[in-house]
Amino acid sequence: MKKWGELALGVVTSIGGFLEVGSIATSAQAGAEFGYQLAWALLLGTIGLAVLMEASGRLAAVSGRTYADLLRERFGIRFFMLPLVALLLVSFLVLASEIGGVSLALQFVTGVNLRWWALPVALLGWGLLWRGTFSAVEQGTAGLGLVALMFAVAAVKMHPQWGMLGRALLPSIPHHEPARYWYLVISILGASISPYLFVFYSAGAIEDGWSPEHLVVNKVTAGLGNLFGGGLAIAVLVVAALVLAPRHIRIDSYAQVPLMLSQPLGKAGVLLFAGTLFITCFGATVEIVLAMAYALAQGFGWPWSENLRPGKDSRFASSYTVFLFFAALIIVIGVDPLALTNISMVLTAASLPVTVVPLLVLMNDRTLLRRYVNGPFANTALVVLALMSVVVLVAALPLQLTGGG
Amino acid sequence: MHRVRLASFAIPLTLLPLLLAGCGGSSPDKTLTSVSSWTATVHLATADFRRRRVPTLYATELRDQARSALLDSRRTLGSQPLAVDDRRRATASLDSLHAALASLDHELDAP
Numbered sequence: 374m375k376k377w378g379e380l381a382l383g384v385v386t387s388i389g390g391f392l393e394v395g396s397i398a399t400s401a402q403a404g405a406e407f408g409y410q411l412a413w414a415l416l417l418g419t420i421g422l423a424v425l426m427e428a429s430g431r432l433a434a435v436s437g438r439t440y441a442d443l444l445r446e447r448f449g450i451r452f453f454m455l456p457l458v459a460l461l462l463v464s465f466l467v468l469a470s471e472i473g474g475v476s477l478a479l480q481f482v483t484g485v486n487l488r489w490w491a492l493p494v495a496l497l498g499w500g501l502l503w504r505g506t507f508s509a510v511e512q513g514t515a516g517l518g519l520v521a522l523m524f525a526v527a528a529v530k531m532h533p534q535w536g537m538l539g540r541a542l543l544p545s546i547p548h549h550e551p552a553r554y555w556y557l558v559i560s561i562l563g564a565s566i567s568p569y570l571f572v573f574y575s576a577g578a579i580e581d582g583w584s585p586e587h588l589v590v591n592k593v594t595a596g597l598g599n600l601f602g603g604g605l606a607i608a609v610l611v612v613a614a615l616v617l618a619p620r621h622i623r624i625d626s627y628a629q630v631p632l633m634l635s636q637p638l639g640k641a642g643v644l645l646f647a648g649t650l651f652i653t654c655f656g657a658t659v660e661i662v663l664a665m666a667y668a669l670a671q672g673f674g675w676p677w678s679e680n681l682r683p684g685k686d687s688r689f690a691s692s693y694t695v696f697l698f699f700a701a702l703i704i705v706i707g708v709d710p711l712a713l714t715n716i717s718m719v720l721t722a723a724s725l726p727v728t729v730v731p732l733l734v735l736m737n738d739r740t741l742l743r744r745y746v747n748g749p750f751a752n753t754a755l756v757v758l759a760l761m762s763v764v765v766l767v768a769a770l771p772l773q774l775t776g777g778g
Numbered sequence: 779m780h781r782v783r784l785a786s787f788a789i790p791l792t793l794l795p796l797l798l799a800g801c802g803g804s805s806p807d808k809t810l811t812s813v814s815s816w817t818a819t820v821h822l823a824t825a826d827f828r829r830r831r832v833p834t835l836y837a838t839e840l841r842d843q844a845r846s847a848l849l850d851s852r853r854t855l856g857s858q859p860l861a862v863d864d865r866r867r868a869t870a871s872l873d874s875l876h877a878a879l880a881s882l883d884h885e886l887d888a889p
Binding site (some may be wrong): 405480481483484620621623634635639640642643644 | 811812814818822823830832835836839843
């Protein structure tokens with residue numbers, strides 16, 4: 374019975390966890406500019422994230438160690454600095470975007486400029502981390518994240534052309550603006566496959582005391598949870614494709630996004646959007662800053678656990694405090710959240726090689742994983758992801774220069 | 779020693795192109811596309827507000843953002859050398875956003 378509870382919680386957490394400021398923005402931009410055509414990129418990102426989460430969860434459950442911890446031990450501190458710096462830099466930008474997302478949600482319902490909300494939002498997140506436990510963080514954001522299901526309701530109410538949507542799940546060549554099309558593909562992949570997600574997931578497995586007995590829970594959480602989460606991102610794309618694309622409305626500001634919900638959901642659509650943005654971005658804020666503090670503490674061998682009192686793991690607690698404060702300052706000084714999101718999603722995608730390739734090596738280490746090492750299917754999936762991440766890294770700059778961004 | 783040098787170069791070398799990727803200019807075509815997108819946004823917001831599909835606070839927020847986009851675009855297009863036809867097209871596009879905003883203003887101010 375306890376396992377079923379863990380399973381349900383894991384799936385619900387993944388549903389809410391998948392959607393955040395980056396996936397909402399990139400899916401809406403993709404739908405508004407290319408209709409259903411980029412649905413395949415969302416599917417690819419969903420599968421990619423599921424593969425990486427399953428691998429990092431299996432690694433933690435079997436070895437009893439986290440990804441960051443093993444990365445430092447097996448590759449040495451000098452190599453470890455590369456993924457650590459990349460992870461911290463891109464996650465810091467994504468963290469600022471998420472704080473911007475929560476602040477925007479508050480701006481939509483109060484009319485008070487988002488810059489005034491950034492520090493209170495960071496303080497709220499910090500309070501939850503300082504006073505709460507890992508379960509409180511996980512469960513508090515999981516159930517509320519289900520409000521994001523309103524995107525699915527909105528998509529169905531718009532009567533999408535299912536056949537056309539099904540065909541869009543296969544990659545296709547763009548009919549116009551190829552640079553912009555491929556740039557959005559990279560942004561979508563960055564929004565879906567964020568390294569912080571599997572660093573957080575692997576640390577969460579240790580916080581929850583996972584063992585090899587949890588491998589089924591791990592598989593279902595990573596697979597089903599991300600499938601539902603990815604489905605919601607596709608729902609965002611569908612609504613944008615049906616409401617914004619025919620009117621030639623592109624997303625130049627977050628303020629334009631809630632407008633797409635006024636058609637299927639009326640006045641409630643804007644309020645539900647604000648609620649979804651608040652909850653999903655707040656959940657992501659807490660998860661990202663924890664992932665950053667986890668990576669730092671695990672990499673340098675400091676005591677760490679969200680279940681410990683801050684006095685017992687002071688460097689871990691100080692890390693998330695500092696990260697939250699400075700990320701909030703980025704919004705306070707007036708950086709546009711949408712521009713920040715777009716840049717951070719591309720940078721996230723481009724940083725993937727330094728986190729994905731080492732994971733492939735660790736997942737084939739029999740001294741760590743015994744009989745649970747990667748099979749041919751998991752290895753093929755990780756190799757494809759690693760190659761894809763290298764292509765993304767190489768393509769990001771030329772696409773920006775040729776007018777994609 | 780060699781490995782230290784490699785690491786100290788690898789990090790900035792990896793990040794430099796990525797940071798550069800974030801810096802993009804704004805061409806006249808891009809600005810005009812944005813202006814017509816904002817015009818369509820304001821038209822939709824006006825129609826939705828009339829049918830009570832969006833709250834007043836949100837419609838006001840959208841109007842303010844659109845106005846800010848209009849000012850930015852006017853400044854961007856004004857500072858760029860454009861051919862006569864392009865200048866005429868830009869003026870028409872900016873005027874049409876201005877008119878759409880006036881219409882939303884009217885709806886918002888209506889009792």
